[in-house]
Amino acid sequence: MLSDGGPVYDSVLEAVGATPLVRLRRIVPDGGAPVWVKTEWANPGGSVKDRAALNMVLDAERSGALTPGGTIVEGTSGNTGIGLAMVAAARGYRAVFVVPDRTTKEKIQLLKAYGAEVVPTPGLVPREDPRHVQQLAARIVAETPGAWLADQYGNRANPDVHEQTTGPEIWAQTGGRITHLVAGAGTGGTITGTGRYLQRTGGVTVVAADPESSRYGGGDGSPYFIEAVGHYLHPGTTTDTWPSVFDTSVPDRFERIGDGESLRTVRRLAREEGLLVGGSAGTAVAAALRVSATAGPDALVVAVLPDSGRIYLSKYFDDDWLTTLGFLDAPGGPLVRDRVGTYEPGLFVAPSTSTVASLITAVPPGTAVVPVVQPRRTDATTWSGPDVVGTIAVADLATLDPSAEVGAHAGPPPPAVGHGEGAAAARARIGDGPADAPVLVLVDGRAVTTTTRAALHT
């Protein structure tokens, strides 16, 4: 295929936007509607967030909020920072980013490569905590002369750029044939702006692809492994605030996608379509495939794929990472699940706020040690690993004040193994400890039951 080589730009920033659509060929269900994907990793900073970053900076320059010699500050899980770092470098600003500590190493290295300064902070803290990403970013702005907070969660220039560019591009590229838009929501900027344009212009159905436990789609807010989309809620957060740029009246419905389905879709996209994309793209395509299966042959589904898989090689594409979290089976055997045997789903746990007295009456007979969890839903049958904050020995309960909270007496969190890990490898990885203390067994990243070191040996 001959090409004229494309345009010549005066700045890398002119290359933001106008990304190609690609038709999925092999993973669409038989008889399903076609699924085309918007390749947002083709932006020069590598993600959909280049659009918002550029528009927020241009808007701040126009309003005078950002002036020459100024400093761009943002709390970001990565891609907005990368986009802002690129814009800052190209336009001569200093840049400082506060990032949650679960952000991949590759994303942090990218920020630094553009010359930005990075301030890591714990990701799983209540919104009210001064170390919370948004709180810390606001403090840095207050203390730095000439600093401007990009504030992607509250800045209208974020959704507006999608209404002005991403939406019209998709409409034009599909010749107005698009019937369904599927996109994730982090700040909600992409789905709000793109969805608004496409709903207004063509009556398009807008589907939000959301991690299963995200609050946006009605989940319990417990941690999940797909970065940058959905809404996590720390159990200690008293007021749950959603980004003001997310117009929740735009999505016509939510498709809730578990981490396992997202990650298996990401791997299929790489291996069967040649598309190396990030975890949130897996969430979006998994949702798009569901839509495709029921939308009918005349529908045309477009999914927004926010970024490339290159910055997740140490996670979503790392077999060890996937196996230890219960997303993938190790080759050979016996596996952890062969040792655990059959079990009833339903992990018995003690919420850290329940009392010693109530635990004594509730604990099933024969239980030696109980995992202690952040209180969320007591009817849950699986628990996210980070929500398991400790253990308490049943034998100790009789010696404790019956009105005390069990959390105050809990020991360290138990080790966790993937159900598809080799049993011997898992046993070696978690190291020494009491033979009968609980070891959490993870399936698709969620703790579903416990085993013991001794059981892994047999």
Ligand SMILES: Cc1ncc(COP(=O)(O)O)c(C=O)c1O
């Ligand atoms: C990888 C990835 N996916 C999805 C999103 C969500 O996009 P938005 O903030 O526009 O909702 C982001 C935002 O940072 C992202 O980095």
